[in-house]
Amino acid sequence: MRSVLAAGVEEVVIKRGARGATTFTRGATTFTRDGATDRAAREVDAVDLVGAGDAFVAGYLSGLLHGADIPARLHRAVTTAAFAVATRGDWEGLPTQDELSLFDQPDGTTLGVLAVHPNLPGSVVRSRCGQP
Numbered sequence: 001m002r003s004v005l006a007a008g009v010e011e012v013v014i015k016r017g018a019r020g021a022t023t024f025t026r027g028a029t030t031f032t033r034d035g036a037t038d039r040a041a042r043e044v045d046a047v048d049l050v051g052a053g054d055a056f057v058a059g060y061l062s063g064l065l066h067g068a069d070i071p072a073r074l075h076r077a078v079t080t081a082a083f084a085v086a087t088r089g090d091w092e093g094l095p096t097q098d099e100l101s102l103f104d105q106p107d108g109t110t111l112g113v114l115a116v117h118p119n120l121p122g123s124v125v126r127s128r129c130g131q132p
Contacts, residue, residue, distance in 0.1 A: 011070075013077075015056055017041070021078060023070050039074035042082035051090030056081040058094070076100060 004012060012024045018041050025035040059080030063073035079100055087093025095102070 013060060013074075015053060017052070018046075021056070021074055023074060025070070037070045037074060039071070039078050041078050044082045044086045046085040048088045049085055051084045051094075052081045054090065055084035055094055059100075 010026045014022045014024070016022070020038060020040040022039075023037045025037075027035050056077045059077035060073050062080075063076040068076065080095060083093050083095045083099070084090070085093075
Protein backbone atom coordinates (compact mmCIF):
# COMPACT_ATOMS: atom_id res chain seq x y z
CA MET A 1 0.00 0.00 0.00
CA ARG A 2 2.91 2.36 0.52
CA SER A 3 3.63 2.52 -3.20
CA VAL A 4 -0.06 3.21 -3.85
CA LEU A 5 0.01 6.06 -1.33
CA ALA A 6 3.23 7.41 -2.79
CA ALA A 7 1.58 7.50 -6.21
CA GLY A 8 -1.17 9.73 -4.80
CA VAL A 9 -4.05 7.28 -5.22
CA GLU A 10 -7.11 8.54 -3.33
CA GLU A 11 -9.34 5.47 -3.53
CA VAL A 12 -8.74 1.71 -3.72
CA VAL A 13 -11.50 -0.80 -4.50
CA ILE A 14 -10.98 -4.44 -3.59
CA LYS A 15 -13.33 -6.93 -5.26
CA ARG A 16 -13.98 -10.11 -3.29
CA GLY A 17 -16.32 -11.93 -5.66
CA ALA A 18 -19.26 -13.54 -3.86
CA ARG A 19 -18.09 -11.89 -0.62
CA GLY A 20 -18.69 -8.36 -1.94
CA ALA A 21 -16.27 -5.45 -2.16
CA THR A 22 -14.54 -2.79 -0.08
CA THR A 23 -13.47 0.71 -0.99
CA PHE A 24 -10.68 2.35 0.97
CA THR A 25 -10.20 6.09 0.81
CA ARG A 26 -6.92 7.77 1.48
CA GLY A 27 -6.26 9.22 4.91
CA ALA A 28 -3.39 11.53 5.66
CA THR A 29 -0.74 8.81 5.52
CA THR A 30 -2.42 5.44 5.15
CA PHE A 31 -5.48 3.49 4.02
CA THR A 32 -7.33 2.40 7.16
CA ARG A 33 -10.55 0.63 8.09
CA ASP A 34 -11.78 4.04 9.25
CA GLY A 35 -11.92 5.10 5.62
CA ALA A 36 -13.39 1.82 4.39
CA THR A 37 -16.82 1.19 2.91
CA ASP A 38 -17.99 -2.43 2.62
CA ARG A 39 -20.76 -3.80 0.42
CA ALA A 40 -22.01 -7.36 0.45
CA ALA A 41 -22.48 -9.13 -2.87
CA ARG A 42 -25.99 -9.66 -4.24
CA GLU A 43 -27.34 -13.15 -3.67
CA VAL A 44 -28.11 -14.59 -7.09
CA ASP A 45 -27.93 -18.02 -8.67
CA ALA A 46 -24.65 -17.76 -10.56
CA VAL A 47 -24.86 -19.26 -14.04
CA ASP A 48 -21.60 -17.98 -15.56
CA LEU A 49 -18.82 -15.99 -13.88
CA VAL A 50 -17.32 -14.74 -17.15
CA GLY A 51 -17.38 -10.95 -17.22
CA ALA A 52 -18.30 -10.46 -13.55
CA GLY A 53 -15.22 -8.38 -12.76
CA ASP A 54 -15.61 -6.24 -15.87
CA ALA A 55 -19.28 -5.70 -15.03
CA PHE A 56 -18.33 -4.67 -11.49
CA VAL A 57 -15.83 -2.11 -12.78
CA ALA A 58 -18.33 -0.80 -15.34
CA GLY A 59 -20.94 -0.33 -12.62
CA TYR A 60 -18.48 1.39 -10.29
CA LEU A 61 -17.18 3.76 -12.95
CA SER A 62 -20.72 4.48 -14.14
CA GLY A 63 -21.61 5.55 -10.62
CA LEU A 64 -18.48 7.68 -10.40
CA LEU A 65 -19.28 9.40 -13.70
CA HIS A 66 -22.84 10.08 -12.52
CA GLY A 67 -21.57 11.72 -9.33
CA ALA A 68 -22.64 8.97 -6.93
CA ASP A 69 -21.01 8.68 -3.53
CA ILE A 70 -18.91 5.64 -2.61
CA PRO A 71 -21.73 3.54 -1.08
CA ALA A 72 -23.90 4.17 -4.16
CA ARG A 73 -21.00 3.30 -6.49
CA LEU A 74 -20.41 0.02 -4.65
CA HIS A 75 -24.15 -0.70 -4.74
CA ARG A 76 -24.24 -0.15 -8.51
CA ALA A 77 -21.08 -2.23 -8.99
CA VAL A 78 -22.27 -5.31 -7.10
CA THR A 79 -25.70 -5.04 -8.75
CA THR A 80 -24.17 -4.88 -12.24
CA ALA A 81 -21.94 -7.85 -11.42
CA ALA A 82 -24.98 -9.79 -10.16
CA PHE A 83 -26.75 -9.24 -13.49
CA ALA A 84 -23.63 -10.50 -15.27
CA VAL A 85 -23.29 -13.76 -13.32
CA ALA A 86 -27.00 -14.54 -13.51
CA THR A 87 -26.80 -15.11 -17.29
CA ARG A 88 -24.49 -16.88 -19.72
CA GLY A 89 -21.89 -14.83 -21.55
CA ASP A 90 -19.77 -11.88 -20.58
CA TRP A 91 -22.01 -8.93 -21.56
CA GLU A 92 -25.38 -10.39 -22.53
CA GLY A 93 -26.89 -10.01 -19.06
CA LEU A 94 -25.64 -6.51 -18.34
CA PRO A 95 -28.46 -4.19 -17.29
CA THR A 96 -29.62 -0.94 -18.80
CA GLN A 97 -29.77 2.12 -16.54
CA ASP A 98 -33.47 1.45 -15.93
CA GLU A 99 -32.89 -2.21 -15.13
CA LEU A 100 -30.36 -1.37 -12.42
CA SER A 101 -33.22 -0.32 -10.17
CA LEU A 102 -34.97 -3.70 -10.48
CA PHE A 103 -32.98 -5.24 -7.63
CA ASP A 104 -34.21 -2.48 -5.31
CA GLN A 105 -37.91 -3.20 -5.86
CA PRO A 106 -39.79 -5.05 -3.09
CA ASP A 107 -40.97 -8.59 -3.78
CA GLY A 108 -44.27 -8.64 -5.65
CA THR A 109 -43.67 -5.39 -7.55
CA THR A 110 -44.99 -5.42 -11.11
CA LEU A 111 -42.07 -4.57 -13.35
CA GLY A 112 -43.55 -5.14 -16.76
CA VAL A 113 -46.67 -6.27 -18.53
CA LEU A 114 -47.10 -8.73 -21.37
CA ALA A 115 -50.40 -8.52 -23.24
CA VAL A 116 -51.88 -9.69 -26.51
CA HIS A 117 -52.98 -6.77 -28.67
CA PRO A 118 -56.73 -7.23 -29.35
CA ASN A 119 -56.50 -6.17 -33.01
CA LEU A 120 -53.37 -8.15 -33.85
CA PRO A 121 -53.86 -11.84 -33.07
CA GLY A 122 -50.63 -13.53 -32.09
CA SER A 123 -48.90 -10.25 -31.22
CA VAL A 124 -47.43 -9.44 -27.86
CA VAL A 125 -47.13 -5.92 -26.52
CA ARG A 126 -44.45 -5.56 -23.88
CA SER A 127 -44.23 -2.75 -21.37
CA ARG A 128 -41.11 -2.44 -19.22
CA CYS A 129 -41.20 -0.82 -15.79
CA GLY A 130 -44.58 0.72 -16.43
CA GLN A 131 -43.63 2.35 -19.74
CA PRO A 132 -45.72 1.53 -22.87
